Amino acid sequence: MNLDLIFSAAQEAFLSYKNLSGSKKADFLEKIAEILEENRSAIVMMAVKESNLPEGRINGELGRTTGQIKLFANQLREGSWVEATIDPADPTRTPLPKADIRRMLIPIGPVVVFGASNFPLAFSTAGGDTISALAAGCPVIYKGHPAHPDTSKFVGDCISQAVKKSGLPDGIFTHVEGGVKMGQDLVKHPVAKAVAFTGSYGAGKSLFNIANDRDEPIPVYAEMGSVNPVFTFPQRLANELVPLAQSYVSSLTLGAGQFCTNPGLIFVPKELAGRFENAVAEALQGAAGSPMLHEGIASSYYSAIDNLKTRSELNWVKVPDAQHLINVSPALAEIKAADWIADDLFQQEVFGSFALMVVYENEAQLIEVAKKLHGQLTITIWADSSELKANPELINLLEEKCGRLLFTGVPTGVEVGYAMQHGGPFPSTTSANSTSVGAHAIKRFARPIAFQDMPADLLPDALKDGNPLGITRQVNGKFTVEKI
């Protein structure tokens, strides 16, 4: 596989694709969704086989995948995402006349996307990263995850069919296979302009370092997961103890705990710790072992737990059942908040259904916890309204540590919509000011350009006086859909 040829085709495709209208790009994206749907049964069969995930989940995940394609298509048809900003000329201004300046977002160029192991469809070949890059106007060089090679290649072929049927150049999408070295070579290639990744901290951070060491550094949007703490307060917990415990366990064990938003850390008030722990332990009894994605991931789960077992601060409520090659069972350990605060090790993610229950003495201790907490994708607060009112300082601190703050429900089951934020402060991602889920994800692959005194016939439609796209623009500082 000659990467120079691949990137050169991508760059050439970029120079035409970037100027395609939003509605034509939307047609192309919907063509991808259509071809995926046509091949639903084949794709689902392949993905189930390669991921060990149940058919219901994979069917749902394909729905989510085509759903998010439609979200980006809608966003392209609506068109305002380019943030058109227009400061018209003022030739009469003194002492100097004012030039006409018009700014909008344009795509950045070829993007390297890495497939994730835990979402063989929604975060893989035709997943959110690929589709948001294509939506922005960027060609994608996609490296399939070795855990599901057939699914990856098959879906890649579906995208290539959509490219052809839409009359677009082949270079818009290229499916690449390979291991660590291939991934590094892709990130190092001088034509690459950005990288999107979902996976482990180790792999994500290493790609981030490589990208920054290039002659021309490029942004790496790496979503590296987190422990997604849940903070529980006594009144709310006392009122809903069993349902909250069940809800917590459902989220913890969903997909064998293999979600980026898996709630691996829960803070429980001392006075209710015993009761809540019992309720969780009981709910866990019902959660049989479930198969992880592959042996490597299962083996990492056991190693991480074995490593924690050497720590005397932990009290084990439930250890995993006998170590199966792939089929793993949940685990639960308890620790005092003071001990948790004392060592960053206890913040490390154990990928899988492992819960660390931290028993806190009082609310003052939660402030210490919040200050110490690393960046997270999500934080969940289970408190009743009087408890929320009594803890503004904590909520204020927790905002600083996450990309999404929940007040009911559980962090798994990320909505794909306009308002979703799936990202957060380091180390949960390498780019806290971006999201990898939801409509705003498109902006990762765009950058602003200003045109000064550009002749009217050259202006992109988004910036034309007559506003032919009918988009919301900022004109002289005011948001409007009006013509100029």
Added chain:
Amino acid sequence: MNLDLIFSAAQEAFLSYKNLSGSKKADFLEKIAEILEENRSAIVMMAVKESNLPEGRINGELGRTTGQIKLFANQLREGSWVEATIDPADPTRTPLPKADIRRMLIPIGPVVVFGASNFPLAFSTAGGDTISALAAGCPVIYKGHPAHPDTSKFVGDCISQAVKKSGLPDGIFTHVEGGVKMGQDLVKHPVAKAVAFTGSYGAGKSLFNIANDRDEPIPVYAEMGSVNPVFTFPQRLANELVPLAQSYVSSLTLGAGQFCTNPGLIFVPKELAGRFENAVAEALQGAAGSPMLHEGIASSYYSAIDNLKTRSELNWVKVPDAQHLINVSPALAEIKAADWIADDLFQQEVFGSFALMVVYENEAQLIEVAKKLHGQLTITIWADSSELKANPELINLLEEKCGRLLFTGVPTGVEVGYAMQHGGPFPSTTSANSTSVGAHAIKRFARPIAFQDMPADLLPDALKDGNPLGITRQVNGKFTVEKI
């Protein structure tokens, strides 16, 4: 100076300042502008003395400084910059009810700002970086540039007065002095969340590397300048040869060439090169030597030119007059496009009034040039309308290489407005998706957060159902100022 104390005060100030309303932040910013105006004569006298820049320029620069403060204050009062995005709940959705998700931008935390030598006011203590960070809701730790220590300190005191008069905590703004080591220590401090810098490639890139090597990497918004190429086409040039030459020389020699947008590179068609060169040389006769900011900068200018003089590809039309310690005169050299293309050295910025005139054979050669060109803050095209129409490929390529594309006028004299983009692909900046001038600069210091099922009384005003701020929001994908 104890940096731990400084950052700890900044962090504490942040936790209250971040929640201040937009209109109160605007009041505070305008208080800064007011105090600067009250001290105009003292500030101007100090800055003129320390920068060698003429009083008219410094007076204008103070106007620009207070003007941009007002721009950010207006933006805060308008309030839509937080990109409020609301996907209301849908409890009736099947198979699962939909949660209420509301997203907005929030400030990132304490920001380290470096003052620039070439703008002792507008890009220094109370300059665009400081003010946009304060506008976003971030405290600023500002390191003054050693070239204008008194001005820096005095303006810093003005800001601190405004902090006091506004009843805000002292930690919102701290003025720090020091050299390279101090700058590095500031960037390394764990409480710092972002860095803003305007200056040389060497210094900016070094801060970028330090920030990425931290345990928690943070973004560095470094604007490192560029050579701001001007592409001239024969018909336009023939029609306006002398005025364009004069316009070019005015821009080249403005402020002794010490602007980030100084047009140090100009492409001229072979058939008109001689005539245009004469016209430029003539205009340069009238441009007397002017004082640079300090001896170090003047000395770098001479060294860079001495270095270029060793290259046989260059034909010198004008060399600097005798080397004065500070007072330097412009220089002009000519090179063939084929030679320019062959060596990246000819793309390096010479900070000062040095112009490299590249003589091209034909338009096909400009395509080669465009492909080879490094990232730039600006690119200017001087072509008549038939020439523009005949060169879509070139314009398409040049878009990829700059943050602002001009069709009339010169790149110096950057407008401070809503639509300005002052930034560009690497190496002109470390962050092509941001601007350091204009209203969008505020977004460098903000990141998104989503609140899921947040109780109504806790929601920030920007996200409340009733839209009490009257801002433009995206609700279910539609932009609107309506209530929900």
